[in-house]
Amino acid sequence: MVMSFLLLATCAQAQQQGLGPPPPPPAPAMAPATVSYSVESENRDPRRFSLSIDLLGHATYTAEEPAASDQGEQAAEGSAAAQPYRVQFDVSPAIRDRVFALTQALEHFHGDFEFRKHSIADTGRKTFRYSDFQGEGETVFHWSENKQMQALTELFESVALTQNFGRRLLYLRRYDRLGLDATLKRMEELAKGNYLSELQAIAPVLRQVAGDASVMHVARERANRLLGLIAEAPAAASSPR
Secondary structure (H helix, E strand, C coil), X not given: CHHHHHHHHHHHHHHHCCXXXXXXXXXXXXXXXXXXXXXXXXXXXXXXXXXXXXXXXXXXXXXCCCCHHHHHHHHHCCCCCCCCEEEEEECCHHHHHHHHHHHHHCXXXXXXXXXXXXXXXXXXXXXXXXXXXXXXXXXXXXXXXCHHHHHHXXXXXXXXXXXXXXXXXXXXXXXXXHHHHHHXXXXXXXXXXXXXXXXXXXXXXXXXXXXXXXXXXHHHHHHHHHHHHHHHCCCCCCCEC
């Protein structure tokens, strides 16, 4: 009895002095809401890619197949297949806000948006997916006549196109420097037509090309002009993370 009393008294004193059991660990932070877009098509390069943008403006682009020469090198060495191309970056607030406004207008993809009135050219199987701590929504289509879906698709396509050019420039600089000029010329044309979104996200790649003395002067000048377009654009968030 005496020992039990002493033990209880000691526990009570420890709790009064703040020496009781530690508090439970904090709950893990919830992942921010995310909108993702993926495309599968045998007629595109890459044949499979995905782009996700979350509510904080963080984005991830993945081309789910490596460059052809990387595949060849891996096969020649008898090693495992090369890893897909993947880059993380931040999008501008304007793009992020537009993505989530359109997603909300489309009821977070709870619906059927496929066009079925007649046959159309196959531009690939497209999937939009929304997820947050409350749930998720998904829709799969090839083409939609819904104007908001068209706008969201065009937005994701333009950001993905920019990232695919960045992927292409890295490949050409390593394996085919003479091919850089034609690719950069096409990028200039598309950028002037506002078909490339978030060009600042591939600025590091453009700087590599512009500063490479082994690259043709005309290609380096094109890279510098594209960097000039970035400098003239409104302030945006973005470089690879």
